[in-house]
Amino acid sequence: MSERKIFLTKEELIEKYNLNEEEQVYLLPLLVEAEETVRKQVAGTI
Amino acid sequence: MTSLQQERNQLILDIWQGKRPKRVPMQIMISLEYAIQYKGYSLFREYYSPKHCYEAAEELAKLVNSDSLPTNPMxxxxxxxxxxxxxxxxxxxxxxxxxxxxxxxxxxxxxxxxxxxxxxxxxxxxxxxxxxxxxxxxxxxxxxxxxxxxxxxYREYSPAELTKKYERIDVQAMAMMSMAPLDYIADYFRNFTSICIDIRRNPQWVLDACEAMLEFIVESIKRAPKIPGKINLVNLPLHMATYMKPKDFAKFYFPSFKKLIQSIQDHGFEAGFFCEENWDPHLDALNDLPGRARIGFEAADPKLVVEKLGNRHIICNFFNTHFLRTATPEEVRDEVKQLLDIVCVHGNFIFSFNKPFLCLGDARMENIQAAVDAVLEYGVY
Structure with a gap:
């Protein structure tokens, strides 16, 4: 398994998780929020 | 707390104290997946939306007059x-x-x-x-x-909100889900097929692993939070026992399981476990467990369970979910009545189906409701 990028965009999440159109309605925003949370955490200084 | 909720809680409190409750309590479990489909929602779409999951669970709470909340929206x-x-x-x-x-x-x-x-x-x-x-x-x-x-x-769509709104039992809390040590190894480390081979290949390793896992599980139980004033349950679905010969069950499964039940009680929790498949060959062992536990049975013979366990533990489940798929409401009522005649002898029975419904085709709503109504009518002591 290749190393994951620090931050995946919406489009990259759709591709990585093979999300169908229905899953993009409610599941995708949760995954995007998780990515944003991680980004905020690791981009900070403390 | 409303009087209806108090009344429902009292049924459970009585049964845990070894008293005969006013009537048979009901803990109907309907999966969120069933609720989502019943509401006309999709497992690909609304299943991931807490708001819609809450709506689906609420719909089931309105329709199914069980003492417990039938569906957890989470x-x-x-x-x-x-x-x-x-x-x-x-x-x-x-x-x-x-x-x-x-x-x-x-x-x-x-x-x-x-x-x-x-x-x-x-x-x-x-x-x-x-x-x-x-x-x-x-x-x-x-x-x-x-x-x-x-x-x-889920903060604004919690099961606690529905429990309060629909006046369901709240005196019981699930402190944690756990597993018998051998089941833990079979479920999460090896798998069902591998563990059966391991028992033959190196029995001592399996025995030592069960003891090690027992300590591991007990350390988690020690750290589980308790809610004051509630019956804090540790729930265990039991998996491997019925796939084992009685001799192997006695050697590999039961000793560490028994110690675990003792430890659960020693740490101030109550044990609730579900005996998957047919436990008829192992019923005597359940009398050898410490204290009083809540034991669910998927396919054991209810007559034999009552005969062997008496009032030793709380017993539940038995009613075959498959029956709800094809029977008529009248047939469901008769079946409930027959079951209650068998299992209500000692006043230690909680009514519930032997499996939660997973898909919409698993049970007709009018049959679920007929079963609930039958318990309310025939389950009065």
């Missing part, structure tokens, strides 16, 4: 998906299943025996959770992030 499907959890994989129908995946190698038993926590956290979690495997540095952080995101969305 689900962790988004967490499993983001984590790429190999133990919870969505099927083509959107339903998550636990496949027979085996993350641990046979020759790794000594590592498990030496330190289950180290082995689990460092070796197995990355094999089970794809996100931890592919992002060694931030995988656990990612996991925590998605858990917090989902938990935050």
């Amino acid at each position: 689900n962790m499907a988004a967490v499993h998906r983001y984590a790429m959890n190999r133990f919870m994989v969505p099927g083509k129908d959107g339903f998550y299943q636990h496949p027979n995946y085996c993350p641990m190698k046979f020759e790794e038993y000594p590592e498990l025996i030496k330190d289950p926590l180290e082995f689990w956290a460092r070796k197995l979690r990355p094999r089970i959770l794809g996100i931890v495997e592919e992002d060694k540095q931030f995988g656990e952080l990612r996991l925590n992030a998605i858990k917090n995101v989902v938990a935050a969305k």
Whole structure:
């Protein structure tokens, strides 16, 4: 398994998780929020 | 608290205290997946929306007059998906299943025996959770992030809200889900097929692993939070026992399981476990357990259970879910009556179906309601 990028965009999440159109309605925003949370955490200084 | 809720709580309190309640309590369990489909929602779409899950669970609470809340609106499907959890994989129908995946190698038993926590956290979690495997540095952080995101969305759509609104039992709390030590190894370390071979290949390793896992589980129980004033339950679904010969059950399964039940009680919790499949060959062993437990039976003979266990434990389930698929409401009522005639002898029975419904085709709503009405009518002592 290749190393994951620090931050995946919406489009990259759709591709990585093979999300169908229905899953993009409610599941995708949760995954995007998780990515944003991680980004905020690791981009900070403390 | 309303008087109806108090009345319902009293049924459960009485039964735990060994008293005959006013009537048979009911704890009907209907899966969120069933509720989602019943509401006309999709397992690909609304299943991931806490608001819609809450609506679906509320619909079932309105329709099913069980003493307990029939459907829990919470689900962790988004967490499993983001984590790429190999133990919870969505099927083509959107339903998550636990496949027979085996993350641990046979020759790794000594590592498990030496330190289950180290082995689990460092070796197995990355094999089970794809996100931890592919992002060694931030995988656990990612996991925590998605858990917090989902938990935050459920804050205003919690089962506690529905329990209060629909006046259901709230005197019982699930402190934690756990497993018998051998089941833990079979479910999460090896798998059902491998463990059966391991017992023949190196019985001592399996025995030592059960003892090591017992300590591992007990350490988790010690840390489980208790809610004051509630019956704090540790729930255990029992898996492997019925796939074992009685001689193997007595040697490999029961000793560490019995110690676990003792430990649960020693730490101030109550044990509730579900005997999957037919436990008729192992019923005598249940009398050898310490204290009083709540025991559910999927396919054991209810007459034999009553005969062998008497009032020793609380007994529940039995009623075959499959019956709700094709029978008429009248036939369901008759079946409930027949079951109550058998199991209500000692006043220690909680009515529930022997399996939760998973798909819409598993049960007709009018049959679920007929069963509930029949318990309310015939279950009065």
